[in-house]
Ligand code: C2E
Ligand code: MG
Ligand code: MG
């Protein structure tokens with residue numbers, strides 16, 4: 001058998017596989033009860049207008065700490081929820097919680113809310129109408145909500161997805177293309193989906209700034225976006241050099257650890273109360 005052939009490699013393989021399978025099962029079952037018991041959290045990362053320095057909105061990012069596994073990131077539990085048939089309940093939970101909290105931040109300048117939405121949620125025929133219910137119950141105006149979707153969605157041009165997106169657009173909800181530039185990105189999508197409001201440049205591109213080549217790429221994206229009337233958000237800004245470079249390239253909005261990490265709702269409330277300005281020391285005046 002396997003044991004005699006090598007230095008225990010098959011055994012190790014089995015153990016690793018078994019451990020992963022167990023972790024997945026644990027995540028799926030604990031996630032189910034976490035959703036039912038309101039045992040998740042949402043962090044909010046501020047988005048800034050780079051010219052005025054004003055905070056224009058926040059992106060909702062799901063957070064989860066389990067009793068047996070500790071902190072599990074959304075990069076792991078969102079795909080787990082998709083596999084376990086839990087993305088509908090998880091997505092609805094996040095939308096309900098985030099809309100409720102964002103409605104409370106509308107005390108002065110508008111604070112737009114952005115929520116990540118899985119392609120599987122948009123395949124559910126009732127997605128748009130149930131979101132309309134959520135907005136009505138939470139009191140958040142539809143034009144203050146945007147959903148972030150990834151490019152993989154464009155590949156599934158099913159009627160349910162298309163109907164949902166059209167309906168959301170008709171309601172005044174904004175639609176943002178997340179992680180632009182990675183995967184199967186094609187300018188063709190921009191013409192096929194005229195309902196888009198903004199594109200978010202993936203942080204792998206921002207990380208390469210400020211080289212001449214990467215600036216040429218960002219400038220090209222900005223010029224195409226301008227032609228289509230789309231806003232451009234730079235994601236994952238970690239240095240003032242990257243921020244300055246985005247500004248030079250004409251990118252209108254930015255998000256990243258340099259300006260603000262994803263924050264608990266109480267911190268957003270404080271930020272809103274204090275005027276929500278970008279607080280970055282170095283770099284030229286802007
Ligand atoms: P995303 O939508 O592209 O979100 C941006 C991710 O980059 C977040 O990771 C955020 O914390 C992180 N980030 C922000 N600024 C910086 C920075 O300056 N440097 C670096 N290195 N990272 C930065 P997070 O919160 O772990 O989320 C990962 C992904 O999980 C998200 O990527 C999104 O695709 C997904 N996700 C999160 N919450 C939800 C949700 O409620 N529903 C769905 N469907 N997906 C979600
Ligand atoms: Mg996003
Ligand atoms: Mg992104």
Ligand code: MG
Nearest residue numbers: 150178179202
């Ligand atoms: Mg992502």
